Amino acid sequence: xxxxxxxxxxxxxxxxxxxxxxxxxxxxxxxxxxxxxxxxxxxxxxxxxxxxxxxxxxxxxxxxxxxxxxxxxxxxxxxxxxxxxxxxxxxxxxxxxxxxxxxxxxxxxxxxxxxxxx
Amino acid sequence: xxxxxxxxxxxxxxxxxxxxxxxxxxxxxxxxxxxxxxxxxxxxxxxxxxxxxxxxxxxxxxxxxxxxxxxxxxxxxxxxxxxxxxxxxxxxxxxxxxxxxxxxxxxxxxxxx
Numbered sequence: 001x002x003x004x005x006x007x008x009x010x011x012x013x014x015x016x017x018x019x020x021x022x023x024x025x026x027x028x029x030x031x032x033x034x035x036x037x038x039x040x041x042x043x044x045x046x047x048x049x050x051x052x053x054x055x056x057x058x059x060x061x062x063x064x065x066x067x068x069x070x071x072x073x074x075x076x077x078x079x080x081x082x083x084x085x086x087x088x089x090x091x092x093x094x095x096x097x098x099x100x101x102x103x104x105x106x107x108x109x110x111x112x113x114x115x116x117x118x
Numbered sequence: 119x120x121x122x123x124x125x126x127x128x129x130x131x132x133x134x135x136x137x138x139x140x141x142x143x144x145x146x147x148x149x150x151x152x153x154x155x156x157x158x159x160x161x162x163x164x165x166x167x168x169x170x171x172x173x174x175x176x177x178x179x180x181x182x183x184x185x186x187x188x189x190x191x192x193x194x195x196x197x198x199x200x201x202x203x204x205x206x207x208x209x210x211x212x213x214x215x216x217x218x219x220x221x222x223x224x225x226x227x228x229x230x231x
Contacts, residue, residue, distance in 0.1 A: 004161070033217050043207065043221035056218050090161055094217065107217065109154075109161035 002027065004093050004110035012116045018079040021113045025072050025093030031055075032074035033107060034066060037088040046089075049074050050096055081117045088112040120145045124208045124222030131198055131229050139193040139225050141182075141208035149210040151175075151184050151191040152219070156205045165193075165206070198229045 005024040013019050025032050033056075034046040045058040049068035066076040072093075078085055092107035125140040143149065150169045154162040166175030171186035180195045191208060208222040 031217060033219075035219075042223045043209075043219075045218045045220070048217045050217075056216055058218065092162075096217070106164055106167075107219070109163070111159070111161045 004091060004108055006089075006091055006110040006113050008113060009111065010114045010116075012118060013081050014118050015081055015083060017081050018077060019081060019115060020075050020077045021089055021091075021115070023074045023076075023091035023093070023110060025074070025091075026108055029093040029095050029108075030072050031094040031096035031107075032068060032072065033092045033094070034074070034076050035090045035092070036060075037090060037112070038086070043090070046076065078115075083117050086115060086117045088114050120149065120210055120212055120220040122208050122210055122220055122222040124206075125225055126223070128226040128228060131227070133200055133229055133231050134197045135229075137193070137195040137198045137202075137227070139206055139208075139227070141191045141193065141222060143189050143191065143208075143210050145189075145210055145212060145220075147213045149212055151182070152209040152211070153180070153182055153191070153193050154207040154209060154221075156207065156224070158204075162207065198227070200229050200231055203227055203229045 007022045031050040033048040035043050037043045048056040052068045063079045068074045090112045092109045094107045121144045123142050152167045153165040155165045156162050166177040168175040168184035174183045182191050182193045205224045205226050207224045209219045
C-alpha cells in the first residue's frame with residue numbers, strides 16, 4: 001500500500017508570494033491533518049479535514065487555509081508569505097470513519113514539503 | 119490548553135547503553151499518549167502509544183508507561199543501537215474525535231558504535 005504522498009518536496013518562494021502544497025492520503029483514508037515543523041516552535045497543528053470539511057483548526061492566522069477534495073486529497077495554501085513561514089509542512093492521513101461511525105485511529109505521516117521563504 | 123514537555127537534547131549514548139527520554143504532559147480529561155520517531159529526511163513514524171492510565175506501550179524494544187498520577191510517559195530502551203539514532207517526539211491527543219496532536223519539542227538521540 002502506498003504511503004502518504006506530499007508534493008512538491010521542496011519549494012523556494014519570496015516574501016509576499018503565495019504557495020499551495022498538496023497531500024495525497026493513503027488509499028481509503030478520509031482524514032488529512034496538516035502540521036508545521038520549525039526549529040523554534042516545533043510541531044504545531046494547522047488543521048484537519050474530513051469528508052471535505054474542516055473539523056479542527058490550530059492557532060494560525062487566516063493566511064493559512066486548506067481544502068479537501070472528494071477523493072480525500074488535500075491542499076493547503078499560504079498567502080502573503082513571510083520569512084517566518086519557512087518550515088517543513090507535514091500532512092498525516094487516517095481512516096477516521098467506517099460504516100458511519102467515526103473514531104480515532106493511527107495517523108500516518110508523509111515525508112513533508114520543505115518551504116523556504118526568501 | 120494541552121501541552122507536552124520533554125527532555126531537551128541532544129542525547130548521545132554508546133551502543134548497548136540504556137535510554138530514558140522524559141516526557142510530562144498537561145491535559146484536561148483523559149488524553150491518549152504517543153511516541154513518534156523521525157529519521158533524517160523523513161516524516162514521523164508512530165513508535166508506540168497508550169490510551170489509558172497504566173497502559174504500557176511497547177515496540178522494537180522501546181517501552182513507555184502512561185502514569186496519570188505523575189502525568190508522565192517516559193520512553194525507555196534497555197540497549198540502544200546505532201540505528202536508533204533519530205529525533206523522538208512525545209505527543210498527546212485529547213479525547214473524543216479530535217485529531218489534533220500536541221507535540222513536545224523533540225529529543226535528538228545519537229548512538230555511537
